[in-house]
Amino acid sequence: MNAAATPYYEIPNCPTYGHVVVPMEPLLTGVQKKAWVLPGDYVEYWQPRDVASALDVDYDTTISRVIAMAQEEEDGPTLHALTTALVLLANLRDQIDFPFPRATASTTPDGGIHVYWERPGRTLVLAVPPRQDAAGYIYHEDATGHAALRDTSPQTLVRWLTWFAYA
Amino acid sequence: MSGQPLGTSNQSTPLPCGTIVYRLILRNDGLNPETNRAQRAAFLRRDNEEGLSVFLRDKCDLHEAIGSMKKVRAVVTLHVGRMYDLGLSVVPDENDPRHAEILGVPLPSDDLSTALYLGGQLAGQSRPVWQR
Numbered sequence: 103m104n105a106a107a108t109p110y111y112e113i114p115n116c117p118t119y120g121h122v123v124v125p126m127e128p129l130l131t132g133v134q135k136k137a138w139v140l141p142g143d144y145v146e147y148w149q150p151r152d153v154a155s156a157l158d159v160d161y162d163t164t165i166s167r168v169i170a171m172a173q174e175e176e177d178g179p180t181l182h183a184l185t186t187a188l189v190l191l192a193n194l195r196d197q198i199d200f201p202f203p204r205a206t207a208s209t210t211p212d213g214g215i216h217v218y219w220e221r222p223g224r225t226l227v228l229a230v231p232p233r234q235d236a237a238g239y240i241y242h243e244d245a246t247g248h249a250a251l252r253d254t255s256p257q258t259l260v261r262w263l264t265w266f267a268y269a
Numbered sequence: 270m271s272g273q274p275l276g277t278s279n280q281s282t283p284l285p286c287g288t289i290v291y292r293l294i295l296r297n298d299g300l301n302p303e304t305n306r307a308q309r310a311a312f313l314r315r316d317n318e319e320g321l322s323v324f325l326r327d328k329c330d331l332h333e334a335i336g337s338m339k340k341v342r343a344v345v346t347l348h349v350g351r352m353y354d355l356g357l358s359v360v361p362d363e364n365d366p367r368h369a370e371i372l373g374v375p376l377p378s379d380d381l382s383t384a385l386y387l388g389g390q391l392a393g394q395s396r397p398v399w400q401r
Contacts, residue, residue, distance in 0.1 A: 171298055208298035208310030210377060216310060216385075220301075227385055229377075241385050250382035 160204035161195050167207045168215060180213040180232040187215045187230045190238075194259050200267050219266050226266040228254065242266075284359045284369060286350030290323035291334045292395065294343040300400075307345045307395045309388030313377055320370030321391075323347065323359070329367035331399060345395035347371075355390055 168187050172178045179187075187207075195202045206218045213232035219225070227241040229250070238254035240262050251258065284290075292311070294300060299311035312321060324334040326346065335341045349359045357373040371391075377384040 167298075167302065174297065177296065204303075206298075206301050206303065206308060208308065209296070210310075211313060211315040212378065218301075218308065218310075220308075225389060229381060229385075239381055241382060243386060243389065248382055248386045250385070 158195070158202055161191075161202040164202070164205045164207070164217070165191060167205070168217065171207060171209045171215065174209075177209060177211075178213075179209045179215045179230075182234055183209075183213060183215045183230050183232050186238070187217065187228070190228065190230065190254060190259065191217070193256055194263060197256055197260050198263060198267075200264070203263070203267055219263070221266070224266055226262055228259065230254070282360070283353070284325070284349050284361060286353060288349040288359070289326040290347050290349060290359065290369060290371075291326055291329065291331065291398070292321065292323050292345050292347055292391075293334060293338055293341050294345065295338060295340055297342055300343055305400065306397060307343070307392045309385055309392045311345075311395075312374065312388040312391040313384060314374050316376060316378070320360075320372040321374055323369050323371060324367050325361070325369055333367075335399065342401055343397060344399040345397050347391065347395055351394050352391070355387060357387070 165188065168184070168191070172184050178184075203219050206220070208216050208218070210216055210229070210232070214236070215230040217228040217230070219227075223245055225241075225243040225248075227239075229239040229241060231238050237252050239250045239252055240254060240258060241250045242248065242262055242265065251262075292307075294307060294311045296310075299307060301308040314321060324337075331344065335344060352359055352371060355373075357371055359369055359371050362368040362370060374387050374391075375384050
C-alpha cells in the first residue's frame with residue numbers, strides 16, 4: 103500500500119459527531135498511535151522508519167490536545183473548527199524551518215478552537231472559527247501591546263510563529 | 270462557568286478592593302496542562318453572559334461553590350482590587366448574596382483582542398485553590 107492509496111486517518115470517539123476522517127497526507131509526521139488510531143487496513147503504511155525520522159513530540163502533543171477537545175463529552179469544537187485547526191497546524195509545521203513550539207488549546211464558547219503558544223512576555227493565539235462563514239484570527243501579545251489580525255493564511259501564520267519562536 | 274443571563278445582574282456599588290472571589294473552572298481546557306494553572310480560556314465570556322460569574326469567598330464556602338455546579342474541574346481565587354486595576358468592575362448580585370459578576374470583559378465575537386488580553390491578565394492573576 104502506498105501513500106496515495108491511503109489519504110485518510112480516523113479520529114475515534116468524538117461524541118458530537120462520531121468518528122472524524124481527516125486527510126492524512128499533511129498529518130503523517132509525528133503521529134504514532136497516541137490520541138488516535140488508524141484504520142486497521144492502513145497498518146502497513148506505518149513502517150517504523152516513516153515515523154522515527156520525523157517524530158516531533160511538541161507537534162504531536164499539540165495535535166493530541168486539539169483532538170482531545172473533540173473527545174470531551176460536552177461543548178466540543180465544531181467539526182469545521184477541528185478539521186480546519188488540524189490542517190492549519192499541519193501545514194504550519196511543514197512550512198517552518200525550526201522546531202514546532204508546543205501549544206495548548208481550548209474550545210471557545212461558540213465551538214471554535216484557540217491554540218495558545220505562550221512564553222514569558224510573548225503570546226500567540228490561533229483562533230479558528232466554528233463555521234466556514236466566520237473569520238479566523240491570529241492574536242499576538244507582548245510588552246508593547248496586543249492585536250488580533252483577521253488573517254490565518256499560511257504566510258501570516260509562519261511569520262507570527264517565527265516571531266514567537268525567536269522571542 | 271455560567272454567568273447571569275443578560276439584564277439580570279446588579280449594576281450597584283462595586284465590591285471593596287480587598288474582596289477575594291472564587292472563579293469555577295468547568296472544563297479541562299480551562300487549565301494549562303503544562304502548568305496546571307488557569308489559562309485565558311477560563312475567562313472568556315459566553316454570548317448569554319453579561320459578565321464573568323464569581324462567588325464571594327467571605328459569603329460562600331469553597332465546597333458550597335463547587336457544589337453549585339454539576340461538574341467543576343478547578344477553582345481559582347481572584348483579588349477584586351487587581352481586577353479594578355485592569356479597568357474591570359466587580360458588582361454583587363442582588364439576587365444571590367454569595368454571587369458577583371466581573372463586568373467589562375467584551376465578548377470574543379465583539380472584540381477578540383481585548384477579550385484575549387483580559388483573559389490572559391485574569392488567568393495570570395488567579396491563584397489555584399482546588400482541583401479535581
